[in-house]
Amino acid sequence: MKLRIMFILTLILTLLAAPIWAKNIRQDLVRAGTLEQVMSKNKLRIGFSTFVPWAMKDKKGGYTGYEIEVARQLANDMGVEPVFIPTKWSGIIPALLTGKFDIIIGGMGITPARNLKVNFSKPYEFSGMSIVANSKIAAGKVNLNDFNHEEVTIVARIGTTAASAAKKYLPKAKLRLFDDEGQALQEVLNKRAAAMISSQPFPEFQTLKYATKLFLPLAGKTFTKEPIGFAIQKGDADFLNFLNNWVLVKQSDGWLQERYDFWFTTQDWKSQVQ
Amino acid sequence: MLPQQPSRWGRLDIILLSLLFVAIGYLGYRINAGLEYRWNWQVIPQYLVRHDPEAGCVPNLLLQGLLTTIRLSFWSLLLALPFGLLAGLLRTSLHLFNRLVGGTYVTLLRNLPPLVLIFIFYFFISDQILPLLNIGERISAAPEWLQHVLALSLAPVDQLEAFLAAVMTLALFEGAYIGEIVRAGINNIESGQWEAGRALGMRRWQLLRYIVLPQAFQRMIPPLTGQAISTIKDSAIVSVISIQELTFQGMELMAATYLTFEVWISVTVLYFLLTYSCSWLAGRLELRLRRIYTH
Numbered sequence: 408m409k410l411r412i413m414f415i416l417t418l419i420l421t422l423l424a425a426p427i428w429a430k431n432i433r434q435d436l437v438r439a440g441t442l443e444q445v446m447s448k449n450k451l452r453i454g455f456s457t458f459v460p461w462a463m464k465d466k467k468g469g470y471t472g473y474e475i476e477v478a479r480q481l482a483n484d485m486g487v488e489p490v491f492i493p494t495k496w497s498g499i500i501p502a503l504l505t506g507k508f509d510i511i512i513g514g515m516g517i518t519p520a521r522n523l524k525v526n527f528s529k530p531y532e533f534s535g536m537s538i539v540a541n542s543k544i545a546a547g548k549v550n551l552n553d554f555n556h557e558e559v560t561i562v563a564r565i566g567t568t569a570a571s572a573a574k575k576y577l578p579k580a581k582l583r584l585f586d587d588e589g590q591a592l593q594e595v596l597n598k599r600a601a602a603m604i605s606s607q608p609f610p611e612f613q614t615l616k617y618a619t620k621l622f623l624p625l626a627g628k629t630f631t632k633e634p635i636g637f638a639i640q641k642g643d644a645d646f647l648n649f650l651n652n653w654v655l656v657k658q659s660d661g662w663l664q665e666r667y668d669f670w671f672t673t674q675d676w677k678s679q680v681q
Numbered sequence: 682m683l684p685q686q687p688s689r690w691g692r693l694d695i696i697l698l699s700l701l702f703v704a705i706g707y708l709g710y711r712i713n714a715g716l717e718y719r720w721n722w723q724v725i726p727q728y729l730v731r732h733d734p735e736a737g738c739v740p741n742l743l744l745q746g747l748l749t750t751i752r753l754s755f756w757s758l759l760l761a762l763p764f765g766l767l768a769g770l771l772r773t774s775l776h777l778f779n780r781l782v783g784g785t786y787v788t789l790l791r792n793l794p795p796l797v798l799i800f801i802f803y804f805f806i807s808d809q810i811l812p813l814l815n816i817g818e819r820i821s822a823a824p825e826w827l828q829h830v831l832a833l834s835l836a837p838v839d840q841l842e843a844f845l846a847a848v849m850t851l852a853l854f855e856g857a858y859i860g861e862i863v864r865a866g867i868n869n870i871e872s873g874q875w876e877a878g879r880a881l882g883m884r885r886w887q888l889l890r891y892i893v894l895p896q897a898f899q900r901m902i903p904p905l906t907g908q909a910i911s912t913i914k915d916s917a918i919v920s921v922i923s924i925q926e927l928t929f930q931g932m933e934l935m936a937a938t939y940l941t942f943e944v945w946i947s948v949t950v951l952y953f954l955l956t957y958s959c960s961w962l963a964g965r966l967e968l969r970l971r972r973i974y975t976h
Contacts, residue, residue, distance in 0.1 A: 463937035
């Protein structure tokens with residue numbers, strides 16, 4: 408009898424305490440969120456991979472690029488110090504998921520497959536895929552269908568949306584993937600591949616550099632449009648809300664567009680790198 | 682001692698040497714003709730050393746990477762030696778259990794590709810161990826001079842956790858190979874030595890400590906130095922977990938400048954200079970030890 412009363416009393420008290428628990432859970436959630444962690448450590452750890460001109464090493468051993476500027480501004484607006492963690496593109500999502508850094512600011516295109524693993528903010532820029540081809544072996548090919556043949560070899564950087572765009576738009580062509588863009592382009596220059604797929608403005612810049620050897624089959628037009636967002640760990644609504652509104656604010660005051668124009672339509676930044 | 686013969690230049694040497702030069706020249710010509718590549722060597726030196734208005738000449742990307750490679754190899758090797766010694770002793774133990782433990786460690790580590798090990802260790806194991814120790818937090822709270830010392834001897838504070846994970850993985854991996862060297866060294870000691878020790882009434886550990894290991898170490902020096910050089914080469918693998926050593930810095934630089942061949946060639950030369958000077962030192966060490974032991 409005594410035992411049963413004790414049991415019922417415990418149950419009632421537990422139920423009464425439930426709202427208090429719920430409140431604690433919310434506080435715990437906020438405390439465990441990335442935003443609070445970043446603010447208390449006073450450091451925003453940013454994962455990125457080298458992609459010209461999104462993010463790259465400069466001559467002085469630091470980092471520079473469009474994404475780097477965006478990341479610096481974001482950290483600045485949060486009042487914390489940015490810590491840049493260069494990471495190989497192929498391992499960047501696992502590194503985010505295992506907490507090696509707080510956020511990926513690395514020109515990561517939002518795709519449903521990636522979104523199953525990470526959360527994306529609203530896009531802060533759009534990029535598009537373009538194609539650059541060898542003037543000798545791809546002569547006369549002027550639209551995308553011309554490249555969609557079995558004997559055509561296409562190259563792209565591994566794990567990028569360029570690689571998936573190649574698979575989607577040129578399913579018949581042979582696709583070969585490389586760890587970085589320099590190697591992929593070298594295959595095109597050496598006539599071992601007909602063309603390379605990459606985000607703008609890489610094809611344009613390379614065609615300017617190797618004017619006699621490369622050309623732009625689509626006259627410099629992109630054939631996809633991809634939203635680029637910040638990637639963070641799942642289950643963190645506070646940080647996501649902050650990022651979304653940061654993008655909104657920076658879009659409204661024109662800062663994002665202005666920096667985008669500087670990095671993607673001019674080459675004034677070249678002297679910082681070489 | 683090998684008989685020393687005076688080396689002389691014969692006609693065959695000259696013919697062979699000139700043939701070699703012709704082959705190299707032809708290869709160079711083919712590369713130059715067949716490769717659509719615009720060489721740009723002028724920009725490479727600035728990635729080795731750069732001029733800072735305040736501090737003067739400071740190492741830039743590639744040299745920083747080389748320093749990280751040296752630090753990484755040094756600490757990995759230092760940690761691998763006790764692992765290897767332990768594994769070797771376990772493998773030569775009289776107890777079956779110890780032999781099985783040592784055997785499992787060596788067999789498992791030697792039969793897995795280091796790349797796979799690095800990934801597993803970095804993403805799973807180090808992720809569970811290092812946050813428990815809370816290294817990052819503690820170091821950020823440490824005094825300035827300690828941070829400075831750590832940055833010089835290990836890695837900058839913000840890269841320390843990844844660096845430690847890399848050092849541990851490399852040490853575990855190299856430890857398995859060193860374990861085999863130690864085992865071979867111990868087994869190599871003549872049974873007469875063991876018997877003589879036993880006849881003097883020594884216990885097993887005394888035997889090992891005073892008779893077997895000192896002799897075994899002397900015989901282990903050549904393969905150990907080889908393993909040390911191997912560690913330097915293996916350290917390139919940790920570039921996949923974004924440790925900023927020479928290979929990683931080289932790849933970052935290639936991604937930023939597209940100077941694929943210039944950077945790879947510079948990286949190769951730097952690695953060769955490092956490993957070659959190590960082999961030269963190892964050769965000297967061996968000679969000296971041989972003199973000490975023979976006198």
